[in-house]
Every structure is written in C-alpha cells, then in structure tokens.
Amino acid sequence: MKDKLRWQLGGISFIRSKKMISKERTELEKWHQKLESEQQEQTESIQQLDFEIAGLNRRLSETEVRIQQLEMDTKSIIREEPIPVGGKERMGERLVTQGIITAAQLEDVMLSQKQYGGRLGNILVDMGFVTADRIDKAMTESRPKERLGTMLVRSKYITQDQLERALSFQRKSGGMLGDILLSLQMLEPEELYRAVAIQNQIGRIGEDIDMNIPFKLPEQWAQDNGVVVVHQYLDRYLVAVSNPLPENLYEELETLLGRPFEQVLATKEELEQLFTRIYGEDMLKQSTSRLLEEQPHNSASTTFTTFQIMMFIIIGLSIVVGLIWNAWRTVLFVNVLIQVFYFVMTIFKFAIIYLGSRRDSQIRFTPDEIAAMDERELPIYTILVPMYKEVDVIPQLIRNLEKLDYPKSKLDVRLLIEEDDTEAKELLTSMNLPAYYTTLVVPDSLPKTKPKACNYGLIRARGEYVVIYDAEDQPDTDQLKKVMAAFNSLPEEYVCIQAKLNYFNSSQNLLTRWFTQEYSMWFELLLPGIMQLNMPVPLGGTSNHFKVSVLKEINAWDPYNVTEDADLGIRLYKSGYKTAIIDSRTWEEATSQVGNWIRQRSRWIKGYMQTWLVHMRSPIKLYKELGWKGFLGFQVMILATPLLPLLNPIFWVMIILWFGWKAAFIPQLFPGFLYYLSGAEFYIANFLFVFSNVAGVYWVISELEAKGEQRFSFSLVKYGLSTPIYWVLMSIAAVKAAWQLITKPFYWEKTVHGLTDMHEDPKVDVEV
Amino acid sequence: MRSKRRTRYQTVLLGNHIADVEGIVKSLQEAKRETEQKLIEEREAFLFEYTSKMNEIEELRLQLDKAQAKERSLIEEASLR
Numbered sequence: 001m002k003d004k005l006r007w008q009l010g011g012i013s014f015i016r017s018k019k020m021i022s023k024e025r026t027e028l029e030k031w032h033q034k035l036e037s038e039q040q041e042q043t044e045s046i047q048q049l050d051f052e053i054a055g056l057n058r059r060l061s062e063t064e065v066r067i068q069q070l071e072m073d074t075k076s077i078i079r080e081e082p083i084p085v086g087g088k089e090r091m092g093e094r095l096v097t098q099g100i101i102t103a104a105q106l107e108d109v110m111l112s113q114k115q116y117g118g119r120l121g122n123i124l125v126d127m128g129f130v131t132a133d134r135i136d137k138a139m140t141e142s143r144p145k146e147r148l149g150t151m152l153v154r155s156k157y158i159t160q161d162q163l164e165r166a167l168s169f170q171r172k173s174g175g176m177l178g179d180i181l182l183s184l185q186m187l188e189p190e191e192l193y194r195a196v197a198i199q200n201q202i203g204r205i206g207e208d209i210d211m212n213i214p215f216k217l218p219e220q221w222a223q224d225n226g227v228v229v230v231h232q233y234l235d236r237y238l239v240a241v242s243n244p245l246p247e248n249l250y251e252e253l254e255t256l257l258g259r260p261f262e263q264v265l266a267t268k269e270e271l272e273q274l275f276t277r278i279y280g281e282d283m284l285k286q287s288t289s290r291l292l293e294e295q296p297h298n299s300a301s302t303t304f305t306t307f308q309i310m311m312f313i314i315i316g317l318s319i320v321v322g323l324i325w326n327a328w329r330t331v332l333f334v335n336v337l338i339q340v341f342y343f344v345m346t347i348f349k350f351a352i353i354y355l356g357s358r359r360d361s362q363i364r365f366t367p368d369e370i371a372a373m374d375e376r377e378l379p380i381y382t383i384l385v386p387m388y389k390e391v392d393v394i395p396q397l398i399r400n401l402e403k404l405d406y407p408k409s410k411l412d413v414r415l416l417i418e419e420d421d422t423e424a425k426e427l428l429t430s431m432n433l434p435a436y437y438t439t440l441v442v443p444d445s446l447p448k449t450k451p452k453a454c455n456y457g458l459i460r461a462r463g464e465y466v467v468i469y470d471a472e473d474q475p476d477t478d479q480l481k482k483v484m485a486a487f488n489s490l491p492e493e494y495v496c497i498q499a500k501l502n503y504f505n506s507s508q509n510l511l512t513r514w515f516t517q518e519y520s521m522w523f524e525l526l527l528p529g530i531m532q533l534n535m536p537v538p539l540g541g542t543s544n545h546f547k548v549s550v551l552k553e554i555n556a557w558d559p560y561n562v563t564e565d566a567d568l569g570i571r572l573y574k575s576g577y578k579t580a581i582i583d584s585r586t587w588e589e590a591t592s593q594v595g596n597w598i599r600q601r602s603r604w605i606k607g608y609m610q611t612w613l614v615h616m617r618s619p620i621k622l623y624k625e626l627g628w629k630g631f632l633g634f635q636v637m638i639l640a641t642p643l644l645p646l647l648n649p650i651f652w653v654m655i656i657l658w659f660g661w662k663a664a665f666i667p668q669l670f671p672g673f674l675y676y677l678s679g680a681e682f683y684i685a686n687f688l689f690v691f692s693n694v695a696g697v698y699w700v701i702s703e704l705e706a707k708g709e710q711r712f713s714f715s716l717v718k719y720g721l722s723t724p725i726y727w728v729l730m731s732i733a734a735v736k737a738a739w740q741l742i743t744k745p746f747y748w749e750k751t752v753h754g755l756t757d758m759h760e761d762p763k764v765d766v767e768v
Numbered sequence: 769m770r771s772k773r774r775t776r777y778q779t780v781l782l783g784n785h786i787a788d789v790e791g792i793v794k795s796l797q798e799a800k801r802e803t804e805q806k807l808i809e810e811r812e813a814f815l816f817e818y819t820s821k822m823n824e825i826e827e828l829r830l831q832l833d834k835a836q837a838k839e840r841s842l843i844e845e846a847s848l849r
C-alpha cells in the first residue's frame with residue numbers, strides 16, 4: 001500500500017495506519033515464533049524417543065541372540081576364559097570371572113562404551129545386566145587407588161627407568177607427571193588418559209561418539225571449567241572433562257544440568273575438538289565481535305564516524321574557501337602548519353630515541369640470573385602462532401619452538417590455521433607433534449585477519465601468560481624465562497612485555513638492509529624511549545607477551561584493525577596498564593621483494609591510520625585518558641607514521657623544482673622564519689633520521705658483539721646513507737594505504753614469508 | 769478519546785483510505801488465526817505421536833525385562849552347574 005495524498009472522508013493518517021498494521025504484524029510474528037519454537041521442541045522430543053526406541057530394540061535383539069547362544073551351550077559360555085586385556089585387571093573381567101555377567105554381555109557393554117563413553121559399571125546397570133549393589137559387592141576387594149606412575153609401570157605403559165626420568169624432570173621443573181610424560185613423548189595421550197580414568201575410577205570418552213547433545217552448558221562456564229555435555233542417558237548426562245572435576249563443582253554442575261551427571265575423561269585434543277563442535281559458532285562470534293559489542297568506541301569496524309567525516313569536510317571546505325579568498329595566503333598558512341608539525345615531530349622523536357639509548361630503558365637480565373630461576377615456579381605459557389599458507393616454514397617453526405628453554409610440560413602451543421589452508425592441515429596432522437601442541441582450525445568467516453585468529457586461539461588458552469609468534473620467527477631461546485623474570489620484577493600494572501624484533505636475513509639485498517636498519521632504530525631505541533617516557537607503546541606484530549587475564553579483560557585484539565598490535569598497545573595504556581621492552585630478540589624474515597614489502601608496509605600504514613581514527617573519535621576524552629605526554633606520544637607515533645610519508649613527496653617535488661629549474665613560486669612559500677625552519681628540517685632533521693637508523697643498527701651490532709654473537713657486520717652501517725631512497729618506497733606504500741583505507745579498510749595484505757632460505761646459519765650474514 | 773466511528777469518517781490531508789488499511793489488518797488477522805489453528809493441530813499431532821511412542825517404549829522395556837530375566841536365570845542355572 002503506497003502512501004497517498006488525500007483529502008476526503010474516510011481517510012486515516014499515515015501514523016495511525018502504520019500503527020494499526022504494525023500492531024497486527026507484531027502479533028502475527030509472535031505467533032509464528034511460538035509455532036516455530038514449539039515445532040523445534042516437539043521435533044527434539046520425538047528424536048529423543050526415537051533414539052530411545054532404537055536403543056531398546058537393539059538391546060532386545062542382542063539379548064535374544066545371547067539367550068539363543070546360552071540355550072545352545074550354557075556351560076561353554078559361562079566358564080569361558082576372560083578376555084585378555086594386556087595384563088591389566090579390570091572390572092569387566094572380574095565380573096565375568098565371578099560369573100555375574102557373561103563374556104557376551106561384557107562385549108555388548110564395551111561396544112556401547114566405545115560409542116558413548118562412560119563407566120563400565122554404570123552401563124552394566126543401565127542395560128539391566130546387573131544391579132549396582134551386586135557390582136559394589138564384587139568390587140569391594142578391588143585394588144586401592146594407586147599412584148599414577150606406579151600404575152603406569154605396573155600396566156607396562158612405561159618402564160621404571162622412564163618413570164625415574166620423568167620424576168627427575170618433575171623435581172626440577174614442577175608440573176603434572178602426566179604432562180611431563182607426554183612432553184617427553186614416553187606415551188600417547190590416549191594411554192595416559194585411559195590410565196588416569198582407571199586411577200580415578202571414571203570412564204573414558206567413547207571413540208566414535210555420536211553427539212546427541214540435549215543440553216549445552218553456558219559457554220563461559222564450560223570454558224572456565226573445561227566441561228562439555230556429550231551425551232544423555234535416561235537418568236544422567238555424560239560430561240567430558242580433561243581432568244577429573246573437583247568435588248566443589250559437583251553441586252553447581254548438577255544444578256546447571258538439572259539432573260545427575262557422569263564424568264568421562266577426554267584428552268586435551270579431544271576436548272578441543274568437542275568445544276569446536278559444540279561451541280564453534282559462539283567462539284567464532286566471540287573472536288569477531290566481542291570488542292565491537294562491549295566497547296564499540298574502540299573497534300575499527302567503523303572507519304570514519306559521522307563526526308569525523310563532518311570534520312574532514314569542514315577542513316576541506318575551509319581550505320577551498322581560503323584558496324578562493326586568497327590562494328597564496330592559504331597555501332602559506334597550510335605550509336606553516338605542516339612545517340611546524342614536521343619540526344615538533346622531529347624534535348620529539350629524536351628526544352625519544354636519545355632517551356631510548358640509555359641502557360636502563362630496557363629490562364635486562366644476565367644469563368646467570370636466568371639460569372638461577374626456579375623452574376618449578378614457572379607458570380603455563382601459551383604460545384599462539386597464527387599462520388596462513390605458510391606450510392614451507394612449519395618444520396622450521398617447530399624446530400625454533402623446540403629450542404625454547406622452558407619446561408615443555410608447561411607449554412601450550414596453539415597453531416592457528418585457517419579452514420581453507422588444507423596443506424598446513426595435512427602437514428600438521430602427519431607430523432605427530434608432542435601433546436603440548438594443539439592445532440586449531442579457525443572457521444572461515446569475515447574479517448579473515450590475524451587478530452581474529454589470535455582471539456580464537458586465546459579463548460581456550462591454558463596459559464597464565466601468552467605470546468604471539470609468527471610462523472617464521474626465531475625467538476631467543478631464553479626469551480620466555482626472561483619475560484617471566486621481568487613480570488616477576490616489575491609492578492603489577494605491567495601486563496605486557498615486548499621483545500625486540502630484528503631480521504636474520506639482513507644481508508640478502510639492499511631492501512633487507514634498509515629494513516634491518518629501520519627495525520633496529522624502532523625496537524632498540526625508539527620503543528625503549530617511549531617506555532622511559534611512560535607513553536603508549538605501539539606494539540610490534542609478534543613477540544609481545546601478555547598476562548592472559550588482562551588481555552581477556554580488555555577484549556584482546558581488534559579483528560577489524562589491520563595493525564591490531566599497535567591498537568592493543570594504545571588500549572592497554574588507556575586502561576591504565578603499562579608495557580615494558582625487554583632485552584631479548586626475535587629474529588624474523590625481512591621481506592626481500594619490493595612488491596611484497598609495499599604490500600606489508602601499506603597494511604601497517606593503513607592500520608596506523610585506522611588506529612588514529614578509532615582513538616581520535618573523541619580527542620578530548622583521549623587527552624584526558626592519556627595525559628599531555630601520552631597524547632603527544634600518540635600523535636608522534638600513530639599520526640606522524642602514516643602522515644609524514646604522505647606529505648614528503650610534495651616537498652621532494654619542490655626540492656627538485658628548485659634545484660633543477662629554480663621555480664619562482666617556491667621562495668614565496670618559504671618566507672622569513674619559515675625558510676630557516678624548513679632549512680633546519682631539510683639539513684638537520686634528515687640527518688637525524690638517517691643518523692638514528694645508523695645508531696640503531698650500530699647499537700645492535702655492538703650489543704651482539706658484547707654477547708659474542710655475530711649476526712651483523714659493521715659494514716651494514718654504510719647503507720644508512722642511502723635511506724632516503726627507502727623513504728620513497730614508504731611514500732608509495734602510504735599512498736596505497738590511504739586509498740585502501742577508503743576502499744578496503746579491513747583487507748589484510750598478506751606478506752609472503754619463506755622467501756629466504758631459513759636453514760642458513762645466521763653467522764653467514766657477517767661481511768668482513 | 770476519539771471513537772472508532774469518528775476515526776472512520778475523519779478527513780485527512782495526508783493519509784490512507786480506511787478501507788485499504790482495514791483490508792491489510794484483516795488479512796493479517798486471518799494469517800494469525802491460521803497460525804493459531806496450525807499450532808493447535810500440530811500440538812494434537814505431537815501428543816498423539818508422543819503417546820504412541822511412549823507406549824512403544826513401555827512395551828519394549830517390558831519385553832527387555834522379560835528377556836533379561838530369562839538370560840539371568842540361564843546364567844544362574846549355568847553357574848550352579
């Protein structure tokens with residue numbers, strides 16, 4: 001019905017007619033919803049009954065088959081030899097030996113157990129083969145609960161020597177014996193969990209579990225306590241756990257379920273799979289939209305707010321009006337602003353670098369201090385490794401992680417691969433990795449970004465601390481221990497420690513040499529200086545270590561921000577937390593191809609633009625949250641980084657026009673004091689920027705030399721003189737980034753890794 | 769309060785004809801009645817199916833109990849021997 005202009009009897013106003021219609025529509029909608037929900041409930045109830053009928057029919061037919069067999073030959077069946085089960089005495093055998101059940105009955109029960117899991121005794125009672133009292137009576141003489149190690153040796157899962165070795169590890173590093181045995185790969189997870197199940201007199205989860213899940217525990221409760229409902233029997237639920245539940249949770253769980261429950265033990269990997277199957281959608285939603293829902297003002301899902309668009313329009317219009325009114329004065333005014341901006345940024349950035357060159361601006365520990373750490377005190381550490389189509393670097397990644405000096409039983413390595421990365425999936429499945437590795441497949445959804453994968457991996461992280469590494473990263477072997485020493489020595493508000501990043505393939509070509517110089521300046525001098533000044537630290541993409549509880553509290557990474565690391569550094573600071581820089585390095589692969597480099601850099605610059613726009617939605621509020629120093633630092637790091645490469649080409653063209661053709665308009669743009677200011681910037685600031693790159697790399701080389709490492713040679717320093725050509729590449733990337741910010745703000749420009757031979761010895765990098 | 773009758777004969781400059789609006793409202797009410805009817809029918813069908821399945825379960829349980837009792841007696845008989 002279209003709205004019509006009417007002037008007649010029998011008319012009704014639009015508002016009134018819309019009200020009447022919408023009231024009826026709402027009513028109808030309610031009835032539809034009611035119908036749908038009832039249909040769903042009814043279908044579920046009928047399905048349950050069908051399931052029950054199928055089960056009863058199966059049991060009836062099986063019983064009839066057994067009766068026929070019994071009738072044919074009673075003697076042979078009852079006095080049959082018990083089923084040999086690898087020398088391990090079990091309830092089933094005992095009951096058969098005592099003539100309480102037949103071997104055929106035991107076989108049926110074991111089949112059912114294989115399908116759904118659960119305790120053998122409970123299933124025997126369920127199937128009506130025996131009463132609970134009778135089982136209790138038969139088992140009263142059973143063995144008392146023995147220690148896991150003794151039981152594993154007695155059951156011939158491990159040898160006495162292996163037990164001794166594992167116990168010596170436990171004495172040195174602490175942790176659970178089971179985890180140590182798994183980390184030493186002395187037994188398979190299935191064997192360990194079967195033994196733990198027998199020890200605690202609980203069942204193991206079925207092998208071919210048919211997920212008939214009538215009840216889903218609230219996700220957060222399930223995640224916090226590691227419990228999943230996997231099956232429903234007539235009188236109880238079957239819940240999968242990876243550790244027997246503590247008794248204080250029994251009542252709570254029973255209240256949540258509304259009926260009794262039985263625990264079945266699942267390996268950590270099985271539990272991961274169960275969580276993915278049952279809570280996969282919730283987990284995905286949480287990793288993509290939690291920050292957006294809880295703190296929309298901090299999410300980059302909206303690139304420009306209406307207010308920001310209005311402000312940009314006003315500024316643009318003002319310039320246009322100014323140009324119409326008096327073009328020269330307007331251009332001059334804009335130039336003054338730009339020159340002042342350049343000047344302030346240069347001075348401030350150099351001051352930061354100067355402060356960063358102090359030795360105490362990084363947290364340092366000697367090898368002796370690290371060696372003296374008590375490993376028993378170390379907590380579980382989660383390592384997240386997001387990767388996409390990087391199958392070639394996986395073997396090297398595993399080797400690098402294995403080199404880490406941290407008790408393996410306290411590691412929780414989570415390899416995050418995308419759903420369509422079939423090659424990585426196949427390779428990781430075929431590798432038979434130790435039990436502390438978990439391969440998590442991140443379901444395909446938008447935005448397909450690294451922060452989303454990290455959020456997904458973080459949800460079920462077991463560690464108290466977490467670190468991100470890229471697939472090609474080579475962290476210093478003592479990095480985790482150094483970070484733990486730093487967390488232990490710093491005040492509580494330090495929740496993030498950033499390790500320094502640098503490149504192992506610096507001498508590959510000119511581009512990697514420039515990149516190494518830039519990174520050396522950034523991580524060795526600039527970030528430590530920021531830490532000294534207590535300003536927000538834009539974190540680097542990897543090797544940032546967090547306290548998991550705080551990371552979860554601030555909703556972790558923004559999946560819509562393509563430099564989620566820098567954004568997270570700002571959000572941590574806004575929430576009152578601090579970041580420190582530690583004297584430990586992670587060696588990465590510098591991209592060696594110009595196209596690849598521009599793709600990577602354009603993403604970084606676009607991310608900085610996103611971050612600036614997100615936090616500058618309310619500049620006054622940001623100023624109050626960060627204070628003047630933090631606010632200025634934010635502008636220097638987050639605004640200047642993308643803005644300067646965008647402005648530079650304008651002035652380079654001017655320089656060419658002046659020195660080449662003596663263009664007459666140029667002197668008019670730099671009158672009086674502006675000429676001296678710009679001249680100082682041209683000669684001094686450019687020198688300072690080149691010098692800071694040189695100083696950064698010089699700093700790394702001398703530090704490494706002091707430690708007896710020779711990764712770089714001093715010949716790398718001379719390439720600093722050609723840095724201005726590198727700045728041209730930066731400007732190209734900045735223009736691309738600005739264009740993408742408008743056209744594809746969330747698009748993740750993937751950097752290709754593995755272009756360098758990763759197996760090369762870093763020492764070959766040295767040029768004499 | 770404005771009476772229904774007055775509303776019907778109101779003259780408006782911007783609006784719809786009352787007959788058009790009433791037509792839509794009527795069709796929506798009709799759809800609601802149909803949904804209500806469907807709900808009742810489905811409830812009845814569900815109750816019927818539910819009862820018959822419960823009866824079937826009861827019947828099967830009885831048969832199973834009997835079969836198991838027979839099996840137990842055979843086992844006991846065998847163990848006595």
